[in-house]
Amino acid sequence: MRRTGKSLFSLLLLGLVVVMIGGAVNAAKQTTLTVWDFKYADPNMNPTMVKIDKMFMEKYPNVKINHVAQPDDQYYQILRAAAQANRGPDVVMLHGARGDVYELDPILVKLDKYIKPWRNEIPEDSWKVAATNRDFKKGIKLIPMTSQGFGFYYNKALFKKAGLDPNTPPRDYEELLAACAKLKAAGIVPITGGLRDFTTNFMFRALAANVYGKDVYGLQTGEQGFANNKAFKKAAEIMVELKDKGCFDPDAASIPYFMDAIDMFAAGKGAIFCGLLSDVGNWKQFSDGLGKDNVGYFPTINFAEAKNKDMQTFQPVGIGYGVTSWSKNKDMAAKYAEFYGRGEGAMVFVRETGAFSPNTRLDTKALGYPVLDEINKYLKDENISEDYQTMFISAFEDAMIATSQQLLITEEINVDKFVEQVEKIAAEHR
Numbered sequence: 001m002r003r004t005g006k007s008l009f010s011l012l013l014l015g016l017v018v019v020m021i022g023g024a025v026n027a028a029k030q031t032t033l034t035v036w037d038f039k040y041a042d043p044n045m046n047p048t049m050v051k052i053d054k055m056f057m058e059k060y061p062n063v064k065i066n067h068v069a070q071p072d073d074q075y076y077q078i079l080r081a082a083a084q085a086n087r088g089p090d091v092v093m094l095h096g097a098r099g100d101v102y103e104l105d106p107i108l109v110k111l112d113k114y115i116k117p118w119r120n121e122i123p124e125d126s127w128k129v130a131a132t133n134r135d136f137k138k139g140i141k142l143i144p145m146t147s148q149g150f151g152f153y154y155n156k157a158l159f160k161k162a163g164l165d166p167n168t169p170p171r172d173y174e175e176l177l178a179a180c181a182k183l184k185a186a187g188i189v190p191i192t193g194g195l196r197d198f199t200t201n202f203m204f205r206a207l208a209a210n211v212y213g214k215d216v217y218g219l220q221t222g223e224q225g226f227a228n229n230k231a232f233k234k235a236a237e238i239m240v241e242l243k244d245k246g247c248f249d250p251d252a253a254s255i256p257y258f259m260d261a262i263d264m265f266a267a268g269k270g271a272i273f274c275g276l277l278s279d280v281g282n283w284k285q286f287s288d289g290l291g292k293d294n295v296g297y298f299p300t301i302n303f304a305e306a307k308n309k310d311m312q313t314f315q316p317v318g319i320g321y322g323v324t325s326w327s328k329n330k331d332m333a334a335k336y337a338e339f340y341g342r343g344e345g346a347m348v349f350v351r352e353t354g355a356f357s358p359n360t361r362l363d364t365k366a367l368g369y370p371v372l373d374e375i376n377k378y379l380k381d382e383n384i385s386e387d388y389q390t391m392f393i394s395a396f397e398d399a400m401i402a403t404s405q406q407l408l409i410t411e412e413i414n415v416d417k418f419v420e421q422v423e424k425i426a427a428e429h430r
Contacts, residue, residue, distance in 0.1 A: 031063045031329050034066045035067045049067065065336070079092060089327075090323065090332075090336075093321055096390070107325050109330055112140050114335075121360060122359055129316045130143070142320035144341055145357070147318055147356050148315040148317075149299075150275070150277070151206060151297055152273070153286050153297055154271055154296045155272075159296075171302060172301070177241075177242075180247040189269060191242065192265040197401050198401070201404065205313050206313050208313065209308070209385035210310075213308035219391045227419045231305040235306075240408065253408075259280065277356040278318050283369055283371045283372055293370060299311065300312070308385070310383060312384050315387045316386070318356070320341070321341070341359060399425045406418070
């Protein structure tokens, strides 16, 4: 009996040791991935990103995601500081194609080998923007999460109330002016606010799609310009005339675009709004607020001076995730970025936030939003003009907004002075 007892005790002790060793091994295998981005604090994005992170950790039980929100207005400065110290997060969110991103090229891992098995799910135009300076030889540095663009959403019920055909948006500037007049006469705000900042900025970008078309890349090299382009000057004149004719909300100059003007349009306070394809202020938010069958879309304003028509301003990559060169867990970091770019994780991101994904394998028709079909009609190569903002570093946007305020709000400058200043700003920020 004693020998049996001793044997049993020895077995129990051995089992305990094995469990302890196994636990130590599992603990040693535990990996923490630190993720930085400028969307995690967004109340419209956070719950979905928390959900996707949880899905990823369920798929990879030995991985813990440390997701850190960084301030949007200081994000690239913070990343540059991390680059100088050569330490920081494993995964970083970046905008596609911006000069700020290309400046960070030395700290980003080439992802070509990681995306090879599923590269055909995303168009090559998007991958090209995800490569440094659009050069595949320099390597793909981002896994795209979204595509982005700007266009005009309209409230079909308010169009009908004003005696306008709810299924026929304005096709050109004259029709837009006529629609605005009818909307005003019916006591409806034609174009919702945000004039002091991004409404103006996004409208100029949408108008520029018709002005420059496929020649938009010349703005980066200086082959194309602003001050020497009669159609861009006309775009500025259009903006002034829309303001002078009362087409904007009377309080537009005091209404911030994010999120006040967006929420106002989603609540039916205005008939037309220059919104985004992805992120916020998009097809989902407006359809959920106004009804799926009550939201129409047109990409730009056609006018005679512009050589193109119905062009869609577009960013093949809006935002994406990259992997840092100092990460000790590059393989797993790449899997995390992939999880947001394809499959179940990407579909959750689209379904819950209204992100506009470049991944062609996602079944967005199943979501049941008719306005998505309207947008997709314009997302053909012949209709796409890449957003000129991506030709410059991000500070260009701030300078452009400030100059637009001088034109439209304070009226310190006229149209001629405006186009001269935009040309000067472009030269400084290329």
